[in-house]
Amino acid sequence: MSQTLLGTPDAHATLVAAAPPTPLLSIHDLVVQYRTERGLVDAVRGVSFDVAPGKVTAVVGESGSGKSTVAQSVIGLLAANGRIAGGSITLNERREGPTELVGLSERRWRGLRGRCIGLIPQDPGNSLNPVATIGASVAESLRIHGQKDRRAIRGRVLELLDQVGIDDPVRRAKQYPHEFSGGMRQRVLIATAIANDPELLIADEPTSALDVTVQRTVLDLLDRLRQETGTGLLFITHDLAVAAERADSVVVMRGGAVQEAGPSERVLTRPESEYTRQLMADAPAFGNPGKRERIVVVDVAEGVGSDPEPLISVAAPASPVLEVRELRQEFRGRAELPRSSRSMMCRLRFHVERHTR
Numbered sequence: 001m002s003q004t005l006l007g008t009p010d011a012h013a014t015l016v017a018a019a020p021p022t023p024l025l026s027i028h029d030l031v032v033q034y035r036t037e038r039g040l041v042d043a044v045r046g047v048s049f050d051v052a053p054g055k056v057t058a059v060v061g062e063s064g065s066g067k068s069t070v071a072q073s074v075i076g077l078l079a080a081n082g083r084i085a086g087g088s089i090t091l092n093e094r095r096e097g098p099t100e101l102v103g104l105s106e107r108r109w110r111g112l113r114g115r116c117i118g119l120i121p122q123d124p125g126n127s128l129n130p131v132a133t134i135g136a137s138v139a140e141s142l143r144i145h146g147q148k149d150r151r152a153i154r155g156r157v158l159e160l161l162d163q164v165g166i167d168d169p170v171r172r173a174k175q176y177p178h179e180f181s182g183g184m185r186q187r188v189l190i191a192t193a194i195a196n197d198p199e200l201l202i203a204d205e206p207t208s209a210l211d212v213t214v215q216r217t218v219l220d221l222l223d224r225l226r227q228e229t230g231t232g233l234l235f236i237t238h239d240l241a242v243a244a245e246r247a248d249s250v251v252v253m254r255g256g257a258v259q260e261a262g263p264s265e266r267v268l269t270r271p272e273s274e275y276t277r278q279l280m281a282d283a284p285a286f287g288n289p290g291k292r293e294r295i296v297v298v299d300v301a302e303g304v305g306s307d308p309e310p311l312i313s314v315a316a317p318a319s320p321v322l323e324v325r326e327l328r329q330e331f332r333g334r335a336e337l338p339r340s341s342r343s344m345m346c347r348l349r350f351h352v353e354r355h356t357r
């Protein structure tokens with residue numbers, strides 16, 4: 001007598017293997033409001049999406065679309081005038097299983113924040129205590145979560161600094177934030193965020209305050225650490241090109257709502273929503289190559305005197321100064337401009353594809 005398909009052990013194994021993994025984070029129908037002089041404002045209106053374990057989910061959208069509000073809700077750090085008015089945020093926590101984050105008491109948040117969810121903030125300049133040494137800042141995140149043994153803490157701090165690529169950690173740990181560059185400070189903040197092996201990292205525009213040359217190394221570092229530790233990453237960015245390069249899935253937000261969500265490869269190559277298409281068309285380093293015009297940049301010179309901006313000459317620009325200014329911005333995101341040789345002519349040749357409207 002033939003067995004039913006479901007009855008065979010092999011078929012069962014196949015079905016189990018094919019089942020999608022339980023999401024690390026599930027946001028369902030999230031509504032967030034801010035109290036303002038004009039009354040209550042809905043900043044997030046019914047947002048739902050998941051973050052898979054060990055994967056990168058990028059939330060993209062223009063300024064004011066609600067990206068940071070979602071991130072702040074997930075880590076329980078909404079501004080004092082903000083409140084979650086509806087929905088749920090469930091963290092599938094390694095130790096305690098599914099944990100509802102909406103309505104969590106501050107006491108429970110203190111146990112969870114930093115231990116289960118790490119935050120990499122936007123501005124490394126303002127996020128470290130200026131009067132604490134680098135070592136003390138990283139150590140603090142370990143102490144908060146119960147680490148008491150001074151020797152173990154010191155060892156772990158040095159290990160973390162080394163892990164995020166800070167040379168000579170013994171010497172560096174004794175220095176203060178002002179002795180570190182922006183990129184180095186961001187590495188320290190990443191070390192702090194991963195100190196307690198969180199299952200979820202939230203990075204809110206982690207490189208937007210950094211020089212373009214440093215942005216890539218910091219993003220590479222995040223990629224490497226994520227792969228090493230298996231941490232899921234909720235990545236807030238306005239940069240679609242970065243999302244395309246780094247994210248497994250993308251959530252496109254507009255006006256506090258999700259316009260479109262799915263695997264980044266699909267969303268950013270075959271968008272279903274007109275808004276995503278528009279965002280892609282407007283992104284300088286992104287979009288439909290068929291709609292681009294090629295401009296050859298013939299010279300880039302370091303700015304001189306009171307104008308530190310790079311001076312860029314283009315062959316046959318479609319229109320004058322304004323576009324050259326736009327091009328400077330575009331360069332920031334695309335190529336390393338030589339900064340060291342001020343006033344020295346740098347003969348560089350770049351091919352820049354510029355979107356034409």
Ligand SMILES: Nc1ncnc2c1ncn2[C@@H]1O[C@H](COP(=O)(O)OP(=O)(O)OP(=O)(O)O)[C@@H](O)[C@H]1O
Pocket residue numbers: 034035036041043061062063064065066067068069070079081082238
């Ligand atoms: N503390 C606040 N009080 C009142 N309104 C706020 C507050 N914080 C944010 N908002 C408003 O909520 C909406 C969403 O803001 P949010 O910062 O989440 O957007 P965003 O997509 O992260 O933007 P950006 O990329 O500029 O940071 C905006 O209309 C913003 O003005």
